[in-house]
Amino acid sequence: MLMLIAPSKTQQILAKSWEEATVPVLLSEGEHLIHTLREFSVDELASLMKMSNALALQTHERISSFQLPFTIGNARQALTVFRGDVYSRIESDSYSKEERTYLQQHLRILSGLYGVLRPLDLMQTYRLEMGCKLINSRGKNLYEFWGDLVTETLNQDLAAHTEPVLVNLASAEYVRVIKKKRLQGELLQIDFKEQKGDSYKTVAIHAKRARGMMVDFAVKNRVQTVVELRAFQREGYHFQDSLSTDKHYVFTRKR
Numbered sequence: 270m271l272m273l274i275a276p277s278k279t280q281q282i283l284a285k286s287w288e289e290a291t292v293p294v295l296l297s298e299g300e301h302l303i304h305t306l307r308e309f310s311v312d313e314l315a316s317l318m319k320m321s322n323a324l325a326l327q328t329h330e331r332i333s334s335f336q337l338p339f340t341i342g343n344a345r346q347a348l349t350v351f352r353g354d355v356y357s358r359i360e361s362d363s364y365s366k367e368e369r370t371y372l373q374q375h376l377r378i379l380s381g382l383y384g385v386l387r388p389l390d391l392m393q394t395y396r397l398e399m400g401c402k403l404i405n406s407r408g409k410n411l412y413e414f415w416g417d418l419v420t421e422t423l424n425q426d427l428a429a430h431t432e433p434v435l436v437n438l439a440s441a442e443y444v445r446v447i448k449k450k451r452l453q454g455e456l457l458q459i460d461f462k463e464q465k466g467d468s469y470k471t472v473a474i475h476a477k478r479a480r481g482m483m484v485d486f487a488v489k490n491r492v493q494t495v496v497e498l499r500a501f502q503r504e505g506y507h508f509q510d511s512l513s514t515d516k517h518y519v520f521t522r523k524r
Contacts, residue, residue, distance in 0.1 A: 270432050270495055270518075271423070272376050272484055275439040277353025280394040282345050289369060290346055290391050292339060294422050295384035299307060302382055302414065303335045305405050318401060326447065328396045339391035347378055350390040354474055357437075358481030359488075361388075368488050376484060379443040381411050385422045400442045405453075412446055420448040427454040434495050438480040457495055458517045459483065461506060463524045469512070479481065479520065 293299065309317065309332075315325035336343055348361050364372070369389065374416040378386040397403070399411050407414045427433040433454030437444050449456060460478035462469040482503045492498060498518065499508040505522035512519040 270375060270430060270434050270436060270493060271426055272436045273356055273439045273444065274376070274378055274480060274484065274488060275399075275443040276378055276380050277351045277356055278396065278398075279352045280350050281352050283349055284503050285349075286341050287346055287369060287389065289373075289389050290367070291339065291373070291387055291389045293383045293386055293390045293392065293418075294417060296337075296339070296414075298418060300337065301402070302405065302411075305403065306332045306397070318396065318398070320396075324396070330424065331394055331396065332420075335393055337394065343390070344391040344393050346389050348372065348376075348384040349390045350392055350394060351378070351503065354477035355481040355484075358478045359485050364488065371488055371491060374429075375388060377426065377488065379419065379439055379446060381394045384415055384419050398442065399446055415446050416465060417448055417451060419446050420451050423447065424451075424453040427513070430454075432494050436485060436495060436498070459498070460517070462509075462512075462519060462521045464521045465524060469519075469521055479504070482506075 306314070311322065311325045311329045314328050315322055318325070318328065320328070348359070349358070355375050369403060372388040376388050378388070379399065381399040382395045383390070383392060386392060402410045403414070405414045423435065427435070435447070435452065435456050436455060437456060437458050460471060461476045463472050463475060481502055483498065485504060486492070486501050487498065490497070496513060501508065501520060506520040507522070509519045509521045512521070
């Protein structure tokens with residue numbers, strides 16, 4: 270079982286660092302993207318990524334300062350860098366070495382710049398969403414740039430698991446990079462919905478936080494099979510059998 274989450278726009282390099290660190294498997298591919306992005310001016314980045322001039326300037330500075338090799342001096346582990354809604358519910362600051370080892374084996378972060386990140390992979394801050402229409406040497410967007418590379422990397426990771434299932438806790442924008450027909454395993458979609466009366470609705474901010482809570486639940490319970498995820502019950506959520514299938518788990522709560 271391998272859980273997937275998306276990155277967050279909010280990122281921060283913290284002073285402290287874990288003792289364990291690895292290097293992103295597809296880092297050389299990310300370097301190609303950096304070289305492409307260095308051709309853009311601040312105004313061009315603002316137009317490409319549809320962001321303010323202030324964010325474009327920050328992004329331009331990050332691209333300019335991107336430096337290899339990654340070390341504890343210029344980078345930090347991915348799970349400590351991302352600080353968005355999903356990550357606010359992953360209590361990684363308190364994890365033991367054993368829990369970090371579990372995460373490294375069972376969690377992957379999809380990324381527009383790095384392709385796939387493991388929790389302990391060193392990274393530098395960036396801004397490049399998977400849906401960005403960046404013309405590059407392989408096509409007109411990042412999906413064409415990554416091609417089969419992300420899927421092949423995940424297949425290699427799945428081969429080490431007795432239950433080769435990808436648990437999708439990422440957004441549609443990011444999971445789209447996976448070539449499902451080439452995936453050597455199953456894909457389990459997980460959704461979190463708010464119940465009001467007889468209707469159920471996905472509320473983005475609540476769903477993001479719930480994804481993080483499920484990752485944290487898996488870590489603290491050393492979950493090894495997808496069936497064990499059905500026991501997830503935090504902040505009112507519970508497994509809704511009537512709305513679920515073997516390939517799609519739905520968790521609901523009343524609001």
